[in-house]
Amino acid sequence: xxxxxxxxxxxxxxxxxxxxxxxxxxxxxxxxxxxxxxxxxxxxxxxxxxxxxxxxxxxxxxxxxxxxxxxxxxxxxxxxxxxxxxxxxxxxxxxxxxxxxxxxxxxxxxxxxxxxx
Numbered sequence: 596x597x598x599x600x601x602x603x604x605x606x607x608x609x610x611x612x613x614x615x616x617x618x619x620x621x622x623x624x625x626x627x628x629x630x631x632x633x634x635x636x637x638x639x640x641x642x643x644x645x646x647x648x649x650x651x652x653x654x655x656x657x658x659x660x661x662x663x664x665x666x667x668x669x670x671x672x673x674x675x676x677x678x679x680x681x682x683x684x685x686x687x688x689x690x691x692x693x694x695x696x697x698x699x700x701x702x703x704x705x706x707x708x709x710x711x712x
Contacts (some may be wrong), residue, residue, distance in 0.1 A: 603691035629697025636684035
């Protein structure tokens with residue numbers, strides 16, 4: 596993924612909405628400054644985002660189950676949050692620049708639905 600100027604882009608899973616899911620992302624920055632995010636519960640008025648600023652190749656995992664959200668960075672728990680207002684929605688992999696440009700190699704982006712929901 597290559598971005599120029601202060602901008603962002605997102606890749607979604609067409610036609611799929613999730614209540615509970617696990618998303619795993621493996622990325623390696625190439626040049627520039629930017630972020631990679633897993634955005635969940637994407638709807639018309641709101642979404643939740645877990646953003647990371649990769650300085651080396653990383654794997655991050657987002658687990659959303661019920662009101663709980665847990666983030667793992669290279670297998671270790673990095674953050675935990677809870678929000679009872681979470682609703683069903685799309686899952687996207689998003690990218691954004693912090694300065695003039697950002698290039699990142701997406702090695703993998705996998706999403707698993709939990710509990711058939």
